[in-house]
Amino acid sequence: MQYAKPDKAILEVLLLPVNPEETRRVRTLKLRVQYLGTAYRGWQIQPDQPTVQGCLETALSRLFGEGVRVAGAGRTDAGVHARGQVASFRIVSRIPCLGILRGANHFLPGDIRIVSVEEAPEGFHARHHAVRKDYAYRFSQAPVLSPFLSATVESIRGKLDLSRMESAAAHFLGRHDFTAFCGSEGRRRNAVRTVVEARFACEPDEVAVFRISADGFLQYLVRTIVGTLIEVGRGRIAAEAIPEILDARDRTRAGPTAAAKGLTLEKVHFPAGM
Numbered sequence: 001m002q003y004a005k006p007d008k009a010i011l012e013v014l015l016l017p018v019n020p021e022e023t024r025r026v027r028t029l030k031l032r033v034q035y036l037g038t039a040y041r042g043w044q045i046q047p048d049q050p051t052v053q054g055c056l057e058t059a060l061s062r063l064f065g066e067g068v069r070v071a072g073a074g075r076t077d078a079g080v081h082a083r084g085q086v087a088s089f090r091i092v093s094r095i096p097c098l099g100i101l102r103g104a105n106h107f108l109p110g111d112i113r114i115v116s117v118e119e120a121p122e123g124f125h126a127r128h129h130a131v132r133k134d135y136a137y138r139f140s141q142a143p144v145l146s147p148f149l150s151a152t153v154e155s156i157r158g159k160l161d162l163s164r165m166e167s168a169a170a171h172f173l174g175r176h177d178f179t180a181f182c183g184s185e186g187r188r189r190n191a192v193r194t195v196v197e198a199r200f201a202c203e204p205d206e207v208a209v210f211r212i213s214a215d216g217f218l219q220y221l222v223r224t225i226v227g228t229l230i231e232v233g234r235g236r237i238a239a240e241a242i243p244e245i246l247d248a249r250d251r252t253r254a255g256p257t258a259a260a261k262g263l264t265l266e267k268v269h270f271p272a273g274m
Contacts, residue, residue, distance in 0.1 A: 030120040059107035079260030132269040154262030160233030171242035179249035183219035228255035
């Protein structure tokens with residue numbers, strides 16, 4: 001695909017002046033991205049489908065006047081949101097980082113925003129160098145859910161025993177085979193992951209949040225864990241049954257997959273210096 005050179009007016013109004021004395025060099029740039037995933041078929045590009053990666057690549061390609069490919073730290077599913085997604089790409093350009101931030105956001109839809117752009121070390125790759133990711137699943141049992149929360153908080157009906165859910169969540173800590181808790185794509189891969197955090201907390205407006213951090217995630221993993229914990233809270237699965245379900249490696253033993261809209265990628269961790 002051919003991209004027109006960026007409009008001079010955009011460069012002048014949205015971007016900082018380009019330093020003509022700076023040597024043209026290949027730069028590796030690291031982006032932190034936030035988005036509401038409601039309107040998108042997930043992060044990864046799909047033919048004829050709106051995706052977050054697709055929007056980012058289109059915006060950056062229009063800005064630089066050439067095709068740009070970005071790598072994301074995690075492939076969030078359709079309808080899943082992000083506060084701390086990280087992406088990287090390489091470009092030959094003298095536009096400063098603040099200018100790229102302003103210019104790219106000009107071309108992005110309002111539900112996707114690049115919140116920071118910075119120079120990264122040569123060879124940095126958002127997916128390959130990620131060592132841990134933090135996710136949060138938000139839900140509410142309030143009789144009325146505010147419209148300001150409804151896009152990112154799942155409404156749960158019926159009584160839940162949060163103390164039982166907390167006891168069950170503790171069983172996910174450590175290194176386990178999560179075959180019973182992932183989608184078919186994940187079951188075709190090595191499903192062993194190490195979970196370093198799995199706990200519940202409370203947020204304002206009667207919102208409960210399940211926070212989980214691990215060295216990697218599989219398709220539908222967090223949502224299936226949450227769906228199982230909700231079944232525990234309803235008394236349909238015993239908290240003590242979680243180790244047995246993990247050992248069985250049988251997806252039919254776990255609970256249903258929770259709705260996508262409650263899930264948010266909160267943060268991606270990298271080694272020091274990355």
